[in-house]
Amino acid sequence: MKKHWRLGLIACALAAATHANAQSSVTLYGLIDEGLMYSNSSQTGTVGGAHNGKSQWAMMDGAAGIGGSRWGLQGTEDLGAGLKAIFTLENGFxxxxxxxxxxxxxxGRQAFVGLSSPLGTVTLGRQYNPMTDFVFTTxxxxxxxxxxxxxxxDIDDLGHSQRINNTIKFKSATFDGFTAAGMYGLGGVAGDVTNRQFLSGALSFxxxxxxxxxxxxxxxNPNLSYFGTGGTSGPATSDNLGSVGSATAAQSNPVYAGFSSAHSLSIAxxxxxxxxxPxxxxxxxxxxxFNNLGDLNSGPNPLRxxxxxxxxxAEINGSYAITPSIQxxxxxxxxxxxxxxxxxxxTGGVTYHQGLVSAAYLLSKRxxxxAIGIYQQASGRDSLNQPAVASVTNVSPSSTDRQTVVRLGILHRF
Known part of the structure; x- marks a missing residue:
């Protein structure tokens, strides 16, 4: 009798443990993207307004490819009545x-916690812009x-370059094909609730x-609230949008690096x-x-x-699945x-033309x-008030107005 009682107690404990495990979970996930990159012109420095540059072959992480390498943890706990606690912690490397x-x-990629219900999800922390999340899919x-x-x-962040700190984000459930989202970011500046404030909203069907x-x-104050959220970002005296370069260092983001003194940034x-x-x-x-340039409380303005x-x-695009494995x-x-x-x-204005072709072969689901090929041509004068140089996202800018980039890569998800 005592033996049967003990077996019954063990069975109840195992059932309870199984039930608890079914109600909560933590998932490890990630992505590794590695590739061989070629650029026909990469800046190596700028002296007296003249750019030095050469062609380059290099091994580069997926931050200059399909997606930056990462690993993360996602967790969920069922609180009952359709309510769940959720979190995501995502590291980039x-x-x-x-x-x-x-x-x-x-x-640095994402870090948030929140609650999910049948009506939608509220999350708090370091997150992606909901506008970017929605429009990115097109x-x-x-x-x-x-x-x-x-x-x-990545001037409009459709490549998910930016993460916003100190945010509250809501994403609705989908009703009749419609989904809505909104985000508010607190600047945290004493005495001025609008300083470094962030607002965004999006709708999809x-x-x-x-x-x-x-x-x-x-x-x-986008130099601080939008572009200044990385681990090496600086105060208002720093240009977090990019760099004018030096004799030994390339420029970065010349498309908009000169506009760090903008009082606000608007993107529609x-x-x-x-x-x-197929x-x-x-x-x-x-x-x-980039609105009301010249605000030194936002960022430097050396070009006044x-x-x-x-x-x-404006972008037009197309894709085709030749087979389920070839796209x-x-x-x-x-x-x-x-x-x-x-x-x-x-400055007189600036224009960029960019074309690309790509192909992928899926060896498995993971x-x-x-292969990706991109050609970009620039004309006019860019934000650094120089003859515009081509600048493909996350690739060292060209030393000329043209740039060709080719990448051969492998991506594995886990």
């Missing part, structure tokens, strides 16, 4: 050196090219082969895609404005810019920036090999 990405932050960056296929210097998405973002973008059998066609439009720098970007994609992007007045007079 460079596979070639083993170093941390995002300026050395341990969980761009070529959501296809084979990934981050490398973003628009010049999906029905059958059609997906449409649109959103709007407003970032106050929308896109649509339509699937026809083919998908899409289009995206973005309107970006004033007024507003406005950019309009190809192509896109053309046009970016135009208006003239800006500064110490050297008006592993693929791929």
């Amino acid at each position: 460079n596979i070639n050196t083993g170093t941390l990405a995002q300026g050395g932050l341990e969980f 761009s070529v960056a959501n296809s084979v090219p990934g981050h490398l296929g973003a628009h010049p210097d 999906a029905s059958g082969p059609l997906t449409v998405a649109a959103g709007y973002t407003s970032a106050r 973008e929308g896109g649509a895609k339509y699937q026809i059998g 083919a998908t066609i899409g289009a995206v439009f973005s309107h970006i404005s 810019y004033r007024g507003t720098a406005i950019f309009n970007d 190809v994609a192509a896109a053309y992007d046009y970016l135009h920036g208006g003239s800006v007045s500064g110490a050297g007079g008006s 592993t693929e090999v791929y």
Whole structure:
């Protein structure tokens, strides 16, 4: 009798443990993206306004490919009545050196906790812009090219370059094909609730082969609140948008690096895609404005810019699944920036043309090999008030107005 009682107690304990395990879980996941990169022109330095540059072959992590290498933890706990507690901690790293990405932050890609219900999800922490999340799905960056296929210097963040700190984010459940999201970021500055404030909202609709998405973002003091969230970001005296370079270092993000003194940043973008059998066609439009240049509480202004720098970007894209294992994609992007007045007079505006082709072969559900080719041409004067140089996202800018980039890579998900 005593033996049966003990066996029954053990069975109850095992059943309880199994039930508890079913109600909560923690999942380890990740992605490793490695590739061989070729650029026909990469800056090695700038002296007296003249750029030095040479062709380059290099092994580069997926931050300059489909997606940066990462590992993360996702957890969920069932609280009953359809309510769940959730969290995500996601680390970025460079596979070639083993170093941390995002300026050395341990969980620089994402770090948030929240609650999920049948109506939607609320999360708090370091997160992606919901506008970018929604519109990204209609761009070529959501296809084979990934981050490398973003628009010049990822000016509208469709390549998910930016993460926003100290945010509250809500994403609704999907009702009749509609999904909505909003985010508010607190600047945390005593006595001024609007300083470094971040606001964003987005809406998407999906029905059958059609997906449409649109959103709007407003970032106050963007040099600090939007671009200044990495581990190596500096105060208002630093240019967190990019770099003017030096005799021994290349420039970075010359498309917009000169606009760090903007009082605010506004981005409105929308896109649509339509699937026809194995083919998908899409289009995206973005309107970006760096408003009220000259605010030294936001960032430095060595070129003494004033007024507003406005950019309009348009992309058309297409992808095709030749077989379930072979996918190809192509896109053309046009970016135009208006003239800006500064110490050297008006810049006269700038234009970028970018075309790409890509192909991927899926060896399994988790592993693929791929090839991406991009050509970009620039004209006019860019944000550094220099003859515009080509600048493919996450690749060292060209020393000339043209740049060709080719990447052969392998990606593994776990």
